[in-house]
Structure formats: structure tokens, C-alpha cells
Amino acid sequence: MNLLFSALIGALFGCGVFLLLKPDLFRVVVGLVLISNAANLTLMASGRTRGEAPILPVADGRPVADPLVQAMTLTALVIGFAVTALLLSLAYGVYRSRHSVDLDELSREEAREARELEAHEAEHDEEPQHVAPEHHEVEA
């Protein structure tokens, strides 16, 4: 049972990391959801006793499941929901402003904008030439 549980958690975490590394925003979010569920399952699995549901009245002499980990998992689940909602809203914000959720495309676009901005600044600003030689002296 322990082995099955850890294998499941490991598989969930692994899938989460795999999705996290995909160049697609929504896959990244789903990957995080998987990782959060792996964490929740780890919490559940870290209970110190197993047995009946921990609801009063408890039958004498019967083992009771650890209620503390269940309380913790419940709290962590709620936090996970809030975080997922926030992430999705951020991802939607990106989609609305850029019309794309492809991370490669987004970073290409941002790099292009940064270049344009720099070119724009360089027209006005001749500062780098004055300051640059000093940097090298100090670093050496």
C-alpha cells in the first residue's frame, strides 16, 4: 500500500514537472495543479495512525485515522484552489493582451519589444559610451 501510494505521488509530481516545462501557459498551470495534488497526497500519507473515520463517538479499542493530516490537507486544498484561480486569471490576462499562450512566442515578442525600446533609448541617450570604459577598469 505504501509503495503504491508513493509511486502514485511520484508519478503525479513527475507529470506535473513535465507539464511545467512545456512552452504552453495552460499546461504550466495544469502542471502546478498536479504538483499541488502530489503535495496534498503526501500530507494525507503522512498521517501517523490508520483506522476508522475520526468522528465522535469513537468505538473503544478501534484504531482511528489521524485527523490532523486531514485537516491540513483540507486547508492546503483550499489554498490550492485560490492559487489556481489566481494563476488562471493571470494566464487569461496574458492571453487577452497578447492573443497567445505559447511561451516561446511570448518571449520572442518581449525580446523584440525590449530591442525596440533600447534602440529608442539609444537615440536619445549617449551615456553608455561615457560610463562603459570605467566598468572594465574596476572589474579588472
Add this chain to the structure above:
Amino acid sequence: MTIVALPLMLLWPAGVLFAVLDGRRRGVGLAAVAVLAGVFAVLALLLARVAASGPQELVVGGWPVDVGIRLRVDALGAVFAVLTCGVLGAALLQAALAGIANRALPALTLFLALGVTGVFITGDVFSFYVFFELAMISAYALTGLAGGGGRFGPALIFAVVNLVGSFLFLIAVGALYRATGTLEMGAVARAAAELEPTTAVLIAITFFVAFGIKLGLFPFHFWLPAVYLNVSPPVAAMFAGGLANIGAYGLLRFGGAILRPELALAAEALIALGAASIAYGALQAIARRDTREVLAYSAIGHAGYALVALGVGGRAGIAAALVFSIANALNKALLFLAAELRGPLTAAAFLVGTLSVAGVPPSAGFFGKAALFDASVGAGSTTAVVLLFLGGALSFVYLFQIYQHDRWRPREEREREMPRDAAGAGQRTVALSLAVVVLALGLWPEPLLAVGDQAAQDLAGPERRP
């Protein structure tokens, strides 16, 4: 004893109330600052009480001891809470005076203060996670708001990277509970001392990675510059002077108190990572010209110093890490708040921050570095001493570089970038008063050093010195 819970009881309803108010109105922003000032006063009182009569405890909800969740304030938590509330209040005040562009900013700042204060005063490992996540969610939202105009990218990277850190933290909490059978920090520390080394080391590494991500230490730093560049200066000050304290506090609390033998075991690795952080942060900062980017890399570098102090270890090392973290948070807040204001007085304030980061007396930064130096010499760690010299010299270079670039240029060139009257007298006063605090702590450092020593004593106990 209700004074222990009072900061949370003030901040929680205030956060909810301000969430429905329009934060763009000047009055609303200033009222939120007033709430933070009130909380600051309560926390200062709490710190005075902790200094006079030791740690204060409260079991919430009237539960019996060992059943209910425990709030526990010792010198370490109290001083971080006071510092953070002060910095958040100052940053919000400056934002309110400059005009807040987004209605949610005051409410989010209050929730951030609630989360961070909760982290510092809880005595329970799991509620530490809950408060920690509350602070982080507010921070993600603050970054997202700042984006506006379609720049949600940095907020998303920030959230994704830090969430992975949070889930690792959660897994570590589960493992710690499984191994020790309790969540109360004092009991966890006692039980953790008996653990098998393999178990404890795995748990310690997971905690370290989680806090390393929050603090922006070298191998986990990649999210940090993009975030600091994207948010407005007051929010950057909140992050550098408030939110980053969670990482420093977490390392001190979990490394210095709960998993102490593992900390001693990892001393060399910590010093090596700290050294990498210092060198990487400083060299990257030298290569940048944008003030905020320089400060962001400088934050990565300075996270390294606290880590080196922890690696040096012992009471002196922990006290040094604390004193340095406090001075560093104040410096960074001051620099971010003063960086984009013009005028001779704010230039002076910025200069004070610069000198403090470089560690020139009389400034708070001098005593932070002096404490580190003292701890390294005491522990006979040549590496740490060399690093401190090198790091100090490099921070001189990059900070004066931006000082020169920002302030020593022909007037018309500077004014094109930032018109002279863009900053009101109020904003300048905020930056100046932070500079005065930095100077005052440099001229009269006894309270700071005494608190550092007491915190180290609470954490490490008087007996051992590895």
C-alpha cells in the same frame, strides 16, 4: 496575552474592509497606512515586552495547551515583524502620496502585512505555511496589478516558481510531521534532534530549497530581477524590505532552531552557495545600468551574506545573520524608495542607503557587516572573511556607478527622464525618514545588537557552540 493576537485581529478585518473600498482615493490609501502604523505600534510594544520578559505565547481559541494552535513571539519573530510592518507602512505611504493607480493596492498591502506578520508570530509549522501562502498570494496579485498594459509575464513566472517552492515546503511540513508527530515548533525541534540523520537531512534540504526560492538565493534566483523590474518602486520596496524577510526568517527559524544539527552538517555547502550568490549578484549588478535591475541583483547578492553567516553558525553567526538581514531590508527599502526621486535631499537619502549597503559607518549596514565579520573571524573562517571584503568592494562599485549615472549628469539630461517636480515633498520625507532610521541605527546600534543576541540565544540555546 491578547496583545500577541492583536496585530492579526487588526489586520484581518482591515484587509477585508479595504478590499471593498476604492484604493485610488488618497484618503483610503492614507487610512490603510494608519492601520499599518497602528499595527506597527502594537508590534513595537510586543517587542518591548519580549525584550523585557522573554517570549510571549497564546493558544488561540481558548483550546487547552497542546491542542490549539499556538502563537509564539520571541525576539527573532518580534523584531522581523516590527521591521516588516514599518517597511510596508513606509512603502504604502509613499505610494499613497504619489497617487495609487490601482484600487486593490492598499488592501493587498494589508493582506501582505497580515501574512508576513502571521509567519513571524506563529508557533505552529502548518499555520506558518498558511500565513506564508497568504503573503505570497498577495505578492502575486501585487505583481500582476503592476503589470497592467499586458505585462503579466513576470507575475506569472514569479507565481509559478514560488508556487513550486510552496508545494515543496508543504511536502517538507508533511514529512516533518510524519517524522516528529507534532506541529508545534518547540516540540518539533526537540523531536527532530532525535531523528535519524538521513530523514532529517532530506527534510532539511527540502526546507532549504523552499526558502532559497523565496529569498532569491543564487541557484533559485532567476525569477527575481524580472519581478523587481516590473513593479513600481514602492511595491519593489515592499518585496525587498518586507516579503524577502520571510526567506531570511524561515532559514533562521528552521535552520537555526528546528534542524540545527543538519545546519551544522551543511555548513560548507551553505558557505559555498552563499559565496556563489554574493559573487553572482555583485557581478551581474556591475554589468547593469538600470537602477532597479542593479538593486534586484544586489538583493540576490545580499541574500548570500545571510547564508554565509548561517554557515559560519554558532550564536555569533545566527546573531550576525539576523542583524545583517534587518540592516539589509532597511537599506533595500530605502534605496528602492529613494531611487526615482529627484532633488538634493533625496540624493542624500539615496547616498545614505548606498553607504549603508557598502557598510560604511555610521550606518545600520556597517553593523550588519561588522557582525558578520566578527562571527567569521571568531569561527576562523578565512573564506567568509575574504568574501565579505570582496562583496563589500563590489557593492561599492555597482552602487556608486548607479549613483553617478542617476545623479551626476547634466541637469537637462536627468530632467528629461524624470521631471524635477515629479516627486512631492511628502514622498521625499518618507525616503528621508527611512534614511534617518538607517543612520540612527548606525549611531546607536545597541538595541539592534542586543535584540540579535537575544534572538540567537532563544534559538540556539546558551550551551552549544559548534
